[in-house]
Amino acid sequence: MRRNRTARRGLAAVAVALTLGLSLAACGGDSGDKPSPSASASTGDESAAAAADKAALAKVDVSWSDDKAPVVTLPSKPFSVTTPVIEVREPGKGAELKAGQSITIDFVAVSGADGKVAHDTTSTGPEPGTLGKGSVLDGLIGEKVGVRFVLAGPPQQGGTESTVIAGQIVDAKDAPTPAPGVTKAAGEAVPPVAGLPTVTLDANGKPSVTPVSTPAPTTLVAQPLIKGTGPVVTADQTLVVQYSLFLWDGTPVESSWESGQPATFALNAVIPGWTEGLAGQTVGSQVLLVVPPDKGYGASGQGDSIPPNSTLIFVVDILAAS
Known part of the structure; x- marks a missing residue:
């Protein structure tokens, strides 16, 4: 299943899935190299563009609150990056995040064009994701539940600005596994x-x-x-x-x-x-x-x-x- 078929509901899903190529509610069909747990989605030697994107993301200011959505302030407008990048801002204190887990994410997404909030899960509820599907979220593998992060991705579909997301992993659990030999319905x-x-x-x-x-x-x-x-x-x-x-x-x-x-x-x-x-x-x-x-x-x-x-x-x- 292509990732945007049965999954994805609401503006948040569009912003996250299409703009950043994340594996939220992943349904297979993902491609691309899986990034290591670092501040960038690239692997191996970073290109000059990836390094510049990391530097740009580092300048995004996020003010966190335990009971309100994080406030994201862009260093300049419009804001754009050329590669998906992610940066841990505050480590978590819960269980370690592992590949293959289903995660729950609280986040706010803002437009790189003007910094306005495009979606806020404090009003709609946290949204699900999956680790280990080759997305920029895989950079959080090895971190712990509760980790706070900021990420951005390149413009999509003819756009000129990125979407910036500040989020927190609020829960994680191991994904289900079919019983050995089970490949189809039986009954x-x-x-x-x-x-x-x-x-x-x-x-x-x-x-x-x-x-x-x-x-x-x-x-x-x-x-x-x-x-x-x-x-x-x-x-x-x-x-x-x-x-x-x-x-x-x-x-x-x-x-x-x-x-x-x-x-x-x-x-x-x-x-x-x-x-x-x-x-x-x-x-x-x-x-x-x-x-x-x-x-x-x-x-x-x-x-x-x-x-x-x-x-x-x-x-x-x-x-x-x-």
């Missing part, structure tokens, strides 16, 4: 329901769908196809899944099966169709989700492959949850 098959797309599995378990000609439903459908015998999934958990995504007419969009690796993400950081449709299911299940636009990507769509107001079909195998 009791559930009889298909009339009026829904038909799902066919190949020898490895990868699904394909045969669409129906009837109008798409206007409410969320979460239909188990295989009923697993594991624990019940809750909305605050991190899941490991295999999934495939199709448009309502059966057009394939993307699939974790193509990479050979399942996807891991926080269930409270995905589109509402996933949060609502998978919470209450059991580990080991395969679930058919039919997601109407208001539970998916709405009138804006997503990139070139999900048009505006699309009804989406997901087939999801829940391999693990914690």
